[in-house]
Amino acid sequence: MSDRLPPSTPDPTRGATSAAAAAVPEGLALAYESGVELGERSQWTHARRRFFRHRLAVASLIVLVLIALVGVFAHQLAPYGYDEIDLDNTTRSPTLDDWHLFGTDQLGRDYLSRVIFGVRTSLWVAVFVALVSSALGTTVGALAGYYGGQVDNLLMRLTDLMLTLPGLAVLLTASVFLGSGDPLRIGLILAFLFWTAVARIVRGLFLSLREREFVEAAKAAGASDLRIIVRHMLPNCTGPIIVNTTLVVASAILVEAALSFLGFGIQPPNPALGKLISEGQSEGFSLWWLVTFPGLVIMVIALCVNFVGDGLRDALDPTQRRIRA
Amino acid sequence: MPDPILAIRDLTVEFDTEDGVVHAVTDVGFDLHPGEILGVVGESGSGKSVSMLAILGLIPKPPGRIVDGQALFRGEDLLKLPENRLQKIRGEAIAMVFQDPLSSLNPVLTIGEQVSEAIRAHDPDSSAAAAQKRTVDLLALVGVPAAERRYHQYPHEFSGGMRQRAMIAMAIANDPTVLVADEPTTALDVTIQAQLIEVLKAARRETQAAIVLITHDLGLIAELADHVVVMYAGRIVEVGDVFSIFDSPRHPYTAGLLASLARLDAGTEVLEPIPGQPPSLITPPPGCAFHPRCALSRGRVTCRTEVPRLRALGTDGEHRSACHFAEELVALDPNVEPAT
Numbered sequence: 001m002s003d004r005l006p007p008s009t010p011d012p013t014r015g016a017t018s019a020a021a022a023a024v025p026e027g028l029a030l031a032y033e034s035g036v037e038l039g040e041r042s043q044w045t046h047a048r049r050r051f052f053r054h055r056l057a058v059a060s061l062i063v064l065v066l067i068a069l070v071g072v073f074a075h076q077l078a079p080y081g082y083d084e085i086d087l088d089n090t091t092r093s094p095t096l097d098d099w100h101l102f103g104t105d106q107l108g109r110d111y112l113s114r115v116i117f118g119v120r121t122s123l124w125v126a127v128f129v130a131l132v133s134s135a136l137g138t139t140v141g142a143l144a145g146y147y148g149g150q151v152d153n154l155l156m157r158l159t160d161l162m163l164t165l166p167g168l169a170v171l172l173t174a175s176v177f178l179g180s181g182d183p184l185r186i187g188l189i190l191a192f193l194f195w196t197a198v199a200r201i202v203r204g205l206f207l208s209l210r211e212r213e214f215v216e217a218a219k220a221a222g223a224s225d226l227r228i229i230v231r232h233m234l235p236n237c238t239g240p241i242i243v244n245t246t247l248v249v250a251s252a253i254l255v256e257a258a259l260s261f262l263g264f265g266i267q268p269p270n271p272a273l274g275k276l277i278s279e280g281q282s283e284g285f286s287l288w289w290l291v292t293f294p295g296l297v298i299m300v301i302a303l304c305v306n307f308v309g310d311g312l313r314d315a316l317d318p319t320q321r322r323i324r325a
Numbered sequence: 326m327p328d329p330i331l332a333i334r335d336l337t338v339e340f341d342t343e344d345g346v347v348h349a350v351t352d353v354g355f356d357l358h359p360g361e362i363l364g365v366v367g368e369s370g371s372g373k374s375v376s377m378l379a380i381l382g383l384i385p386k387p388p389g390r391i392v393d394g395q396a397l398f399r400g401e402d403l404l405k406l407p408e409n410r411l412q413k414i415r416g417e418a419i420a421m422v423f424q425d426p427l428s429s430l431n432p433v434l435t436i437g438e439q440v441s442e443a444i445r446a447h448d449p450d451s452s453a454a455a456a457q458k459r460t461v462d463l464l465a466l467v468g469v470p471a472a473e474r475r476y477h478q479y480p481h482e483f484s485g486g487m488r489q490r491a492m493i494a495m496a497i498a499n500d501p502t503v504l505v506a507d508e509p510t511t512a513l514d515v516t517i518q519a520q521l522i523e524v525l526k527a528a529r530r531e532t533q534a535a536i537v538l539i540t541h542d543l544g545l546i547a548e549l550a551d552h553v554v555v556m557y558a559g560r561i562v563e564v565g566d567v568f569s570i571f572d573s574p575r576h577p578y579t580a581g582l583l584a585s586l587a588r589l590d591a592g593t594e595v596l597e598p599i600p601g602q603p604p605s606l607i608t609p610p611p612g613c614a615f616h617p618r619c620a621l622s623r624g625r626v627t628c629r630t631e632v633p634r635l636r637a638l639g640t641d642g643e644h645r646s647a648c649h650f651a652e653e654l655v656a657l658d659p660n661v662e663p664a665t
Contacts, residue, residue, distance in 0.1 A: 213428040220383055220423070221443045221495060222416030231442060235433045 050315040057311020060304035071120035078113035103289040118271040129252035132191035134245045137198025145206025175264040239316030250305035329356035336394035345607040349375045351559045362536040364550030372559040373539045382411045417447045420501035424508040426488035430480035437476030443498045463494040486517035504534040558614035565644035575646035577621040
C-alpha cells in the first residue's frame with residue numbers, strides 16, 4: 001500500500017485542480033449572478049428612489065399624511081364637536097385656554113374642531129373626486145385611444161364639449177338641480193367636471209402605445225382587446241395617471257371650497273373648509289381667525305398636493321434624470 | 326406527402342397610401358406541412374412578413390386590404406374567420422415570434438408576467454400558480470438560466486438573446502401547431518444567433534410545430550429550413566426544397582442572392598451584388614418585376630410584357646420558378662453570374 005501511496009498522491013492535487021477548474025466557472029457564474037442582482041430593480045424601485053431624493057415633495061407628503069390622519073381621526077383628535085355650541089365663549093380670539101387654538105365663532109363653537117372636521121370633509125370629497133374622475137377619464141381615454149376612428153371622434157368631441165362648458169356655472173346649476181349639501185353628491189358633480197384632463201392624457205398615451213410592437217405581439221399571442229388594454233397598455237400609463245390624480249385632489253379641494261363659499265357646496269352643520277371661510281367672512285376683519293385658519297389649511301393642502309404631484313411626475317418619468325429639490 | 330397543415334392560395338394584399346396603392350403581396354401561395362421548417366426569404370419589403378401577418382388578421386385595416394386569397398388552416402379559411410375566432414387561433418394554434426425582442430416585450434411587465442399572460446389569454450381558468458410554474462418550465466426549456474428568479478425580472482434586465490428566448494417561450498407556451506418566426510435572429514449578434522438556432526430546434530422538438538421562418542439571412546435558411554420560398558416585390562419567384570434552391574437555383578434573383586452571399590466554403594473572392602434597387606411596389610415594372618435588374622433577361626420583350634407564373638421545373642413538380650427562361654439557368658453554377 002505504501003508504494004502505492006506516491007502515485008495516489010497526485011490524485012488529491014488533480015482533484016484539487018479539477019475542483020479549482022470547476023470553481024472558476026462557478027465563480028464566474030456567481031459574479032454574473034450578483035451582477036444581475038444589482039440590476040434587479042423595477043421601475044417602481046427607481047421611481048421611489050427618485051421621489052425620496054426630492055426633498056420638498058417628501059416634506060409635503062409628510063405634512064399631507066399628517067393632515068389626512070388628523071382628518072381621519074377627527075372624532076378622536078378634535079377637542080370639541082364641530083357643532084358644539086358654547087354661548088359663554090363666543091367670538092374668542094385664538095388662545096390656549098380650553099384649547100381654543102383657532103378661537104371660537106359667534107356661537108362659541110371651537111374653530112380648531114370645526115377646521116379639523118372641515119379637513120375631514122374636504123379631503124374626503126377631494127380624494128373621492130380624484131379617484132372617480134381618474135377612473136372615468138381613464139376609461140374614456142383608453143377606449144378613444146385604443147379604438148380610434150369613430151369611437152375616438154365621438155368620445156373626444158364629448159370631452160371637448162365638457163371642456164368648453166363654463167365649469168362654475170355648470171356646478172352651480174347642477175347643485176341646484178341635484179340638490180347640494182351632501183358631500184357624496186358634491187363629489188359626483190365635481191368628478192363629472194374633472195375627468196376630461198385624464199381622458200386626454202390617457203388617449204394621447206394610448207395613441208402612441210397602440211403602435212408599439214409589444215401591443216402587436218400581444219395581439220399575435222391571442223389577447224383580447226380588453227386584455228390588451230388592461231394588462232398591456234394601462235400599466236404603461238400609471239405614472240401620468242397617478243400624477244394627474246394627485247393634481248386633481250388639489251384642484252378639487254379648491255373648487256369645492258369655492259363652491260361651498262358661494263353657498264352651493266356642502267351645507268351646514270357639516271363643516272367644509274370653504275364653508276367655514278364663507279361663514280367667517282361676514283364678520284370682516286374683526287373676527288380675522290374665522291377666515292384665516294381654514295384659508296391657511298386649504299392653502300397648505302393644495303400646495304402640498306401640488307408639490308407631491310410634481311415630485312411624482314419627476315420620479316415617474318424615467319426620461320427626466322435631473323432631480324429638482 | 327401528408328396534407329399541408331396550412332395552405333395559402335393566391336394571397337393578395339394591398340395598402341392604400343397617399344402616394345397610391347402599394348401592392349405588398351400579389352398571388353402568393355404555398356403549403357406548410359406538419360413539422361417542417363419553411364424558410365421565406367426576400368429583401369425588406371418583399372412581402373414576407375405582410376403575408377404572414379395578413380393570414381393572422383394582424384395587418385391594420387385600413388390602410389391594409391386583403392384583396393384575394395385563401396389561407397386554409399385545419400379546413401377553415403383564416404381570411405374569412407370572424408375576429409373572435411381568429412383571436413383564439415392566434416397564440417394558440419399559430420404563434421408568432423417577432424423580430425425585435427426588446428420592442429416586442431412590454432417594458433413595464435416582468436418577463437414572467439408576459440409569458441404567463443400568453444398562457445392565461447387562452448386558458449383563463451388556469452390558476453396564476455399553474456401558469457407561473459409552466460412559465461418557469463418554459464423559460465428553462467428555451468435556456469434562460471435561473472428561470473425561477475428571472476421570472477421576476479423586467480425586459481430591460483435581459484440581454485438581447487435572453488429576450489428572444491423569452492419571446493420564443495411565449496410563442497410555444499400554448500403548444501402551437503404553426504410557429505411563425507419573423508426574422509428571429511436579425512436583431513442579435515452572430516454568436517447569439519447560433520444559440521437561437523438551437524433554441525428554435527429545441528422548440529420544434531418540444532412542440533412538433535411546423536415553423537415558418539421569415540428571414541433575409543440565407544445562412545439561417547441553409548441551417549434550418551426544409552423548404553424555401555423566395556419572394557421578390559410581393560411575389561413568389563421560386564419554391565423548392567432547400568438543397569435544390571441552394572445547389573441549383575432556377576430564378577435569376579435567387580441565383581443573384583446566392584452570388585452576393587459571402588461563403589466560406591466556396592472560396593469566392595469577389596461578391597456579386599445584384600445591380601439596381603428593389604422596385605417601387607406602387608408602380609411595379611411591367612412584366613417580370615425583376616427584369617430591370619436581371620442578368621438573364623437581357624432586355625427580352627417577354628420579360629417586359631408578361632408576368633411570369635410559377636411553373637414546375639422537375640418531374641416531381643416540387644421545384645418551381647417564376648422565370649420565363651428558367652431553363653437557361655440549368656447548366657450554370659450558382660456562384661457564377663449568368664453569362665450576359
